[in-house]
Amino acid sequence: MPIVQAQGKSIECPTGANLRQALLKHGVDLYNDRANIINCHSLGTCGTCAVAIAGPVSPLTWKEKGRLALHPHSLVGSREKGRRLACQVKVLGDIQVTKYDRFWGQGDAIVWSGSKT
Numbered sequence: 531m532p533i534v535q536a537q538g539k540s541i542e543c544p545t546g547a548n549l550r551q552a553l554l555k556h557g558v559d560l561y562n563d564r565a566n567i568i569n570c571h572s573l574g575t576c577g578t579c580a581v582a583i584a585g586p587v588s589p590l591t592w593k594e595k596g597r598l599a600l601h602p603h604s605l606v607g608s609r610e611k612g613r614r615l616a617c618q619v620k621v622l623g624d625i626q627v628t629k630y631d632r633f634w635g636q637g638d639a640i641v642w643s644g645s646k647t
């Protein structure tokens with residue numbers, strides 16, 4: 531089974547698992563600030579679950595392409611930086627996840643990564 535490394539945790543999940551669900555189930559702080567309350571719960575519309583991922587995952591969905599093309603992700607080039615929306619991502623192998631700062635996770639300062647807390 532794939533291992534997801536995030537916020538210093540190693541999380542085992544089935545191949546094809548939804549990344550958002552796997553992270554939240556294991557207590558990872560996926561959201562910045564009050565986005566833990568104000569989010570779309572996987573509709574793919576709020577964009578606050580943005581993370582960077584190293585390793586094999588499912589391709590960008592049309593929802594991700596659409597949301598990453600909107601403010602504020604469009605202003606800072608989130609898609610070009612490789613950001614993904616965790617709620618739309620399926621885990622296909624061992625991955626490392628990094629969360630960046632600012633409300634939507636659109637910043638450039640690392641909040642946590644696979645190895646840091």
Ligand code: FES
Nearest residue numbers: 574576577579617
């Ligand atoms: S939870 Fe809103 S886009 Fe992922």
